[in-house]
Amino acid sequence: MSAPAWMTVPPSADLGAPAPGELDDVTAWPSDAESVERWLAAVIRRSAASGTDGTDLQGVRVSAALGEGDAHADLRSLEIDLDGLHISRADLVGTTELPMPAFLSGEDEDDLRGNRTLVAPLDGDQTGASVVARTPAIARSVRVMADPIHLAGVPASVSVGVRNLPFDWVTLETADGALHGNAEVDEQAAQDLQGDVTVTIRPDDALALATTLAQPLLDEAGLAVSGSDIQVTQPARDIVRVRLEAGLSRGRLNASAWIGAELHLAADGAVTVRRLRSGSRNLLVRAALRVIRRRLRELEGRTFSRDDLGLEGIEISGLRVLVDDAVTLTARFAA
Numbered sequence: 363m364s365a366p367a368w369m370t371v372p373p374s375a376d377l378g379a380p381a382p383g384e385l386d387d388v389t390a391w392p393s394d395a396e397s398v399e400r401w402l403a404a405v406i407r408r409s410a411a412s413g414t415d416g417t418d419l420q421g422v423r424v425s426a427a428l429g430e431g432d433a434h435a436d437l438r439s440l441e442i443d444l445d446g447l448h449i450s451r452a453d454l455v456g457t458t459e460l461p462m463p464a465f466l467s468g469e470d471e472d473d474l475r476g477n478r479t480l481v482a483p484l485d486g487d488q489t490g491a492s493v494v495a496r497t498p499a500i501a502r503s504v505r506v507m508a509d510p511i512h513l514a515g516v517p518a519s520v521s522v523g524v525r526n527l528p529f530d531w532v533t534l535e536t537a538d539g540a541l542h543g544n545a546e547v548d549e550q551a552a553q554d555l556q557g558d559v560t561v562t563i564r565p566d567d568a569l570a571l572a573t574t575l576a577q578p579l580l581d582e583a584g585l586a587v588s589g590s591d592i593q594v595t596q597p598a599r600d601i602v603r604v605r606l607e608a609g610l611s612r613g614r615l616n617a618s619a620w621i622g623a624e625l626h627l628a629a630d631g632a633v634t635v636r637r638l639r640s641g642s643r644n645l646l647v648r649a650a651l652r653v654i655r656r657r658l659r660e661l662e663g664r665t666f667s668r669d670d671l672g673l674e675g676i677e678i679s680g681l682r683v684l685v686d687d688a689v690t691l692t693a694r695f696a697a
Contacts, residue, residue, distance in 0.1 A: 384542055391495070391533050391543035392435075398426040401543060402442070405482045421445065435499040435531055444508040451514040451574060481545040484534075491542070495533035500526060516563075516571040524557035555697045562690040565594045569606065586611045589618070596685035600627050603637075610647070617644035631678030631693065634665040 385391055392398045403424045423443040429436035484491060504524050510517035530546045563571070569592040590608035597603060605622040624637040638658045642648045668678055681693040 384540065385533060389495070391541075392428070392531055395426045395428045397543075398428070398437070398440075399424045402426070402440075402481075406442070406444070429502075433500075435497045437499065437501040437504070439503045440501060440505070442504075442506045444506060445510065446512070447508045448512045449514070479547050479549060480532075481547065491534040491536045493532050494535045494541070496546075497531040498528070499531055500528055502526060513571055514574045516567045516574065518561060518563040518567065518571075520562075521560045522557065523559075524555050527555065553697060556695070558692065558694045560690065560692045562688050564688045565592045568592070568594075568689065594685050594689055596683070599682075601625070602627065602683055602685060602689075615646070617642060617647040619644075619647050627681060627683055629679060629681050631668045631671065631673065631681050632665050633671070634663070635661050636663065638662050 392401075403422050406422045406424075423441075423445075425439070425441040425443075427438040427440075428434055429438050502525065504527065505521060506523075507521045509519040509521075511520045512518075528548065532544050532546050534542045534544055536542070569590055573587060573590065588609040588611065590606065592607075593603075593605045595603045602625045603622070604625065605620060607618060607620040609616065609618045611617075619640065619642040621640040622637070623635055623639075626634040626636055628634075638661055640655060640658060668674070668676060675697065677696040679694045679696075681691070684690045684692075
C-alpha cells in the first residue's frame with residue numbers, strides 16, 4: 363500500500379539552507395531526540411515551501427523520544443503536529459488509500475536499494491549517494507495530527523497513529539564527501555502497519571465538503587445549490603441518521619428538496635443503508651423525484667463493505683461514531 367501523493371515528502375527545493383540531516387561525522391546520527399526533531403521538522407517545512415498548494419507548515423511541531431540502553435536507536439514515540447495542512451479537492455477525489463504519516467512516506471531511490479524508501483528524498487546534488495552507516499530501529503509509536511486540517515478548504519481534525527514500525531537510521535555520503543542523516547523504511551514493513559485513526563468534523567462542514575466534492579456533478583446537471591441544511595442524529599451507538607435539505611435551482615426553476623437516510627455501522631467498517639427517503643413541497647420536483655426514488659430503492663438495505671469503500675487490503679476494527687456538536691469517527695486498522 364503506497365502513500366497518497368498528498369502525504370508524500372517531495373524532493374526539497376533549493377531554499378538556500380543546509381539540507382536537513384547534514385552531519386559532521388559518520389557516527390553522529392542520530393545523536394539525540396532533539397536532532398531527530400530538528401531534522402524531521404526541517405524536512406516537512408522544506409516540503410511545504412517547495413509545494414504549490416499554499417500550505418504553510420512553518421509552525422510544524424515535532425516531538426520525539428528515543429529508547430534507552432541497547433534500544434537507544436528506537437523511537438519510543440514520535441508526534442508530528444501538522445496544524446494548518448491543506449489538502450486540495452484534486453488530491454481528495456480518487457484518494458481511496460488510508461492516509462499515512464509523512465514519516466512513512468518518501469520517493470523511491472532505485473539507485474540505492476530498490477524497494478526501500480527514504481523519509482527525506484535526496485536533493486538533486488545527492489543523487490547517487492551511498493549508505494555508509496545503518497542502524498536498525500523500531501518506531502514504537504508514531505502519531506500525526508492536524509487540527510485543523512483543511513479538506514478542500516473545509517476544516518476538520520485528523521489523528522493517525524501507527525505502532526511498531528521497523529526502519530533503519532542511515533547515513534548517506536555524497537560524491538563530495540558530505541554526510542547526511544536520513545531514515546529508511548522497507549515497503550513490506552509499511553504494508554504490515556497497525557494503528558488507529560480519529561476524524562472529527564462538524565456536520566455543517568461535512569455538508570460543505572460534500573457539496574464541494576459533488577460540484578462537478580451539479581454543474582453537469584445544471585443545478586445550483588443554496589440554503590442547504592443538514593441534521594445528524596444518533597439514535598443508537600451503531601446507527602446514524604442524516605437528513606439533508608437544500609434549495610435547488612435550474613434555469614428559472616427554484617425549489618427545495620430533502621433526502622434522509624439511516625446508516626447502520628459495523629465494527630469492521632461495513633455500512634448498511636436503511637430508511638432512504640426523499641421529498642419536496644414543490645409538485646414538479648416531487649414528480650421528478652419519482653425517478654430518483656427508483657434508484658434509492660436499489661440502495662435500500664445495501665451493505666457497503668471495506669472493499670466497496672476503497673479500503674481493499676485494510677482490516678478495520680472497533681469502528682465507532684459519536685454524534686454531538688461534531689461527528690467523530692474512531693477506528694483501528696491493520697494493513
